[in-house]
Each structure stands twice: as structure tokens, then as C-alpha cells.
Amino acid sequence: NITWKTVLNRKFIYADGTSNPPDNLPPIKIVSNYTTEVVITLTLCGITLILSIGCTVWTYIYRKTKVVRASQPFFLYMLCIGTALKGASLTPLSLEAFHLGQGILNGTCISYPWLTSLGSFIEYSALFSKTMRVYKLMVAGGRFRRAVVRPLDVMRPFFALISIALILLITWTVVSPAVFAKSPGSSVDQFGRVNSYHYKCSWKDDEKKTIYTTLFYVDTVYPLVALLILAYYAYRTRNVSTEYNESTWIGLIIYIHLQYALFDIIISVFETNWFGASILGSSFIRSFDCLTTLFLIFVPKMIALRNEKKEKLERETKKKERLERLRRFDALKKEQEDEAAGIARGPNTPLVLETQVQDELLTEENNGQSDDDEGYGIKITKPLDLNEEIEVSLSEVLSENELLRESINSKRPAIVNASSLYEEVN
Structure with a gap:
């Protein structure tokens, strides 16, 4: 009896006695089952975008209330724009799992760092501007001087951070743009053909590998440097009591973002061959980063606004009750006067x-x-x-x-x- 025996690390031998595949073989079925990862990524992207847009609309509706005016609506808009851009960066990240054209996939590799970096710096600039505003008032108060901090005074850090980020991204895109690359995996079909690949964004030419790697690490570490500077000023103003305890929430946001930034650097530097793990890791970090900012900034304001409305309603109710008692007293007095007149x-x-x-x-x-x-x-x-x-x-x-x-x-x-x-x- 003749039996088949599996031989490891040997090429498939066809009927002609060679390992050259004939032309009539069935097409290769690529094994790339990233459906779960893509669904989770797009879901997190949708949640982040919906909450960012919702917070923007809420800020616009209540922009004239005391709670929102105390937090300066312009900086709240900046936070929403920053979180929306970071949430939108999950879309090109998920498109890399599909078998699209090379040009589209190259575009996803270029757009991802643009959306992530600009979103992060807009968000950090808003937090930095609000922290610097408190810091300048604290310094002026320590010198017993009167100080007026205008929005333009605290917007200078925003322009500085965004300018450096734009210079870095433009240089990266022009000199050594990222391209979508795939490398053969370990899985093969029954004919010994490779049917799985590992995907990643990499350099195009080996000659520009050094430039690409340098710009990649600078773009990865630069947001962490900006976050450390923000953490320093937040620490200096930790004992300053502000309205609605906004400084406390900003400090908590910075602490959480520092942890996310460290995890992001670990995922970016120590690349893994499992593409699904990279997608999930980056998606959770980006989305939780945005959700943390939105919840810790806007939820306390929504609660404070609700409490103020409740207190205002109670004051109006008490006033109406007092006026009603006075009206009844005046009516009784008039009745007595009418009786006395007769x-x-x-x-x-x-x-x-x-x-x-x-x-x-x-x-x-x-x-x-x-x-x-x-x-x-x-x-x-x-x-x-x-x-x-x-x-x-x-x-x-x-x-x-x-x-x-x-x-x-x-x-x-x-x-x-x-x-x-x-x-x-x-």
C-alpha cells in the first residue's frame, strides 16, 4: 500500500518532477482574516468622532452660560478638533487591512502620522494654553501685580508646537515618504505557495532608510516632550484653586496621557509581525486618549451646568412662593379695608x-x-x-x-x- 508522507521544509514536487508550479493551478487565496480588528477599530473611530462632534455642539449651544464662558469656548473647540483628528486617524489604520491599490495604501501610511500628530498637538496646545493662563496669573499674584491674560498671549505655545510639527511632517513627506510594504508570512497553501503576508508602513528606498527612521522616531518622541513640558507647568499650578476645579481635571488628563504616550512609543518602536495586534494596540490607545480628554473636561461642566440650573429653578420657586404669600396678605388687607369702609x-x-x-x-x-x-x-x-x-x-x-x-x-x-x-x- 502506498501512503502519503508529509516532509517538512521541502518544496512541493509537481507531476513533471520539478518544483515549478504549472500554469493551471488555482489562484492563491490570501489568508488575512483581520475582520475582527477592523470592526473594533472602526467602532472606536465612530465613537470618538460622535463624542467630539457632540461636545462641539454642546459647547456652541451653551457658549453664553457661566460654566462654558469660564472655560473659554475657543479652547474647548480646540480640544474637540484635536480629539476628532486623532479619532479620524483610525480610519486609514483600518484600511491597511484591505487589499486596495498600492497608491491608496501608500496614502494611508502618509495620512496616519499627519492626523495623529496634528490632533495631538492641537489637543495639547489647548491644555497647555489653559495651564499657562493659570500659571501667569499665579506669578502675577505672587508679585502683587495686576495681570490681564489675553487669549493671544496663551496661543503662542500653540503656534510654536504646530509650526514645529508641520515642518517635521512636511520634511518627512517630501524627503522620505512612507509606503505600504508587505513581507511573506509563514503560512502556505497545499501547493507550497505563500498565502499570508505581514503589512507595515516602511521606507521606499534603502538609501533613505536612515532619514526615514530618524524622522519616524522624532515624530514619535516629540509629542512626549511637549507633554512633559505641559506636565511641568501643571505641577507648578497644582495648588491653585480654579473655578469648577478645572486644573485638577487637566492634571489628571496629563497623567493618563503620559502613560498612553509610553505605550504608544513601545508599540511603535518594537514592531510586531502580527498586524492585527498593531492595529488593536494603536486603536485602543488613540481612542482611550481622546475619550479620557472629552470625559474629564466636559462631564464636570455638564454636571455643574445642571446644578446651576437646578439652583436657579429653586430660587425662582421660592421667589414665587414669597410673592404669593404677599399677594394673599394684600388681598386680606383690602378685604378688611372694604369691610371697614362700610x-x-x-x-x-x-x-x-x-x-x-x-x-x-x-x-x-x-x-x-x-x-x-x-x-x-x-x-x-x-x-x-x-x-x-x-x-x-x-x-x-x-x-x-x-x-x-x-x-x-x-x-x-x-x-x-x-x-x-x-x-x-x-
């Missing part, structure tokens, strides 16, 4: 009341004005007897007035004199 003067003439409502209560605006400026008093002009119904009504009103007066913390104590029972002194 009764002849005598020993049983009803008690006449006069109320005084300060203008501050009626003209109070919804700007957080305290209750200290509100008050009213009751003046008794004639101590005459009342009938039972009026006495009960007056007793209820006086009790309600006393409770309201006790709930208002007056700035000055009430003064009692002969002409008034109690009267608030402004």
Missing part, C-alpha cells in the same frame, strides 16, 4: 392695617441675589376691637409673617418704636 366709626371700628413691601423684593432678578434684601412690615394705626373672623384672619397672617421674617436672615436687627410694631431698616 361700618360707621365707633367703639367697634375695625383694625386698619398698612403693609409695606420693599421694592427690592418686587424687582429682584434671577442673578443669585440673596434673601437678605427682602422684607416687609405691618403697621397698626388704631388698636380697636375686631370681630371674631377678622381676629382669626389677622392671627393667621401675623403667624405666617413671623415665620417668613424668621426665615430671612436680616443684615440689621429690627427697630421697634412707637409708630411701628417692627420695621426693617435698610
Whole structure:
């Protein structure tokens, strides 16, 4: 009996006794099952872009509120643009897994560092500008000097970082652009033909390998240097208390970004032959980097805005309740005056009341004005007897007035004199 025996590390021998494949062999089926990696990458890209656009729209809608104005909408827009560019860089990264034309794949290799670098520097520039603004105010305060920090003053680091990044990227693209390259893998089909490849962006000519490698490492390390400078100024301003604790959140973002940057350098320098691992590693680092920035910057502001709206609604509700109590008191007073007008003067003439409502209560605006400026008093002009119904009504009103007066913390104590029972002194 004749049996087939597998021989390792030997070429396939065809019917003609040679290892040359005939022309009628079936086409090679390339094994490149990166569907899972591509789906995860595009999902993370979509989430990052949607959140970046959503935060941009939220900033525009609430740009006139106190919370957003305190954080300067222009810098919030910069953060959203930076995270959107970094999230968009995942798209060319996922296209490298498809069998597209060589020109398209070369374009993905060139566009990836452009989107990543510009997105990172725009994001870091926004954080750096906000940190430098606090730092300059802290230095001026330490010298007991008054300082005005304009947006243009803190935008200089942005222009410096972006200019250096553009010079680096343009030089890299012109002198030694990246090209999409593939190398044979270890998998073969039944005829001994290679059916798997390893993909990566590499240099085009061996003569420019040194230039390409140098520019690649500079582009990889430069964002880390900018992040370290940002971390230094954030550390200097760590004890400065800012509105809505923005400095605390920026410091936490910088700390997390430093860890992401170190992992990114490890993935970039120590290349792996598993293309799927490189895609997943870069995708998770880029997306989590962006999501960390968006959540730590915008979620506290959304919570603060919601709390301010709630407090404003409570103030308006309390004001309406006070005005309603005053309206009821005035209505009762008018009813007593109408009854008194129909009764002849005598020993049983009803008690006449006069109320005084300060203008501050009626003209109070919804700007957080305290209750200290509100008050009213009751003046008794004639101590005459009342009938039972009026006495009960007056007793209820006086009790309600006393409770309201006790709930208002007056700035000055009430003064009692002969002409008034109690009267608030402004």
C-alpha cells in the first residue's frame, strides 16, 4: 500500500518532477482574516468622532452660560478638533487591512502620522494654553501685580508646537515618504505557495532608510516632550484653586496621557509581525486618549451646568412662593379695608392695617441675589376691637409673617418704636 508522507521544509514536487508550479493551478487565496480588528477599530473611530462632534455642539449651544464662558469656548473647540483628528486617524489604520491599490495604501501610511500628530498637538496646545493662563496669573499674584491674560498671549505655545510639527511632517513627506510594504508570512497553501503576508508602513528606498527612521522616531518622541513640558507647568499650578476645579481635571488628563504616550512609543518602536495586534494596540490607545480628554473636561461642566440650573429653578420657586404669600396678605388687607369702609366709626371700628413691601423684593432678578434684601412690615394705626373672623384672619397672617421674617436672615436687627410694631431698616 502506498501512503502519503508529509516532509517538512521541502518544496512541493509537481507531476513533471520539478518544483515549478504549472500554469493551471488555482489562484492563491490570501489568508488575512483581520475582520475582527477592523470592526473594533472602526467602532472606536465612530465613537470618538460622535463624542467630539457632540461636545462641539454642546459647547456652541451653551457658549453664553457661566460654566462654558469660564472655560473659554475657543479652547474647548480646540480640544474637540484635536480629539476628532486623532479619532479620524483610525480610519486609514483600518484600511491597511484591505487589499486596495498600492497608491491608496501608500496614502494611508502618509495620512496616519499627519492626523495623529496634528490632533495631538492641537489637543495639547489647548491644555497647555489653559495651564499657562493659570500659571501667569499665579506669578502675577505672587508679585502683587495686576495681570490681564489675553487669549493671544496663551496661543503662542500653540503656534510654536504646530509650526514645529508641520515642518517635521512636511520634511518627512517630501524627503522620505512612507509606503505600504508587505513581507511573506509563514503560512502556505497545499501547493507550497505563500498565502499570508505581514503589512507595515516602511521606507521606499534603502538609501533613505536612515532619514526615514530618524524622522519616524522624532515624530514619535516629540509629542512626549511637549507633554512633559505641559506636565511641568501643571505641577507648578497644582495648588491653585480654579473655578469648577478645572486644573485638577487637566492634571489628571496629563497623567493618563503620559502613560498612553509610553505605550504608544513601545508599540511603535518594537514592531510586531502580527498586524492585527498593531492595529488593536494603536486603536485602543488613540481612542482611550481622546475619550479620557472629552470625559474629564466636559462631564464636570455638564454636571455643574445642571446644578446651576437646578439652583436657579429653586430660587425662582421660592421667589414665587414669597410673592404669593404677599399677594394673599394684600388681598386680606383690602378685604378688611372694604369691610371697614362700610361700618360707621365707633367703639367697634375695625383694625386698619398698612403693609409695606420693599421694592427690592418686587424687582429682584434671577442673578443669585440673596434673601437678605427682602422684607416687609405691618403697621397698626388704631388698636380697636375686631370681630371674631377678622381676629382669626389677622392671627393667621401675623403667624405666617413671623415665620417668613424668621426665615430671612436680616443684615440689621429690627427697630421697634412707637409708630411701628417692627420695621426693617435698610
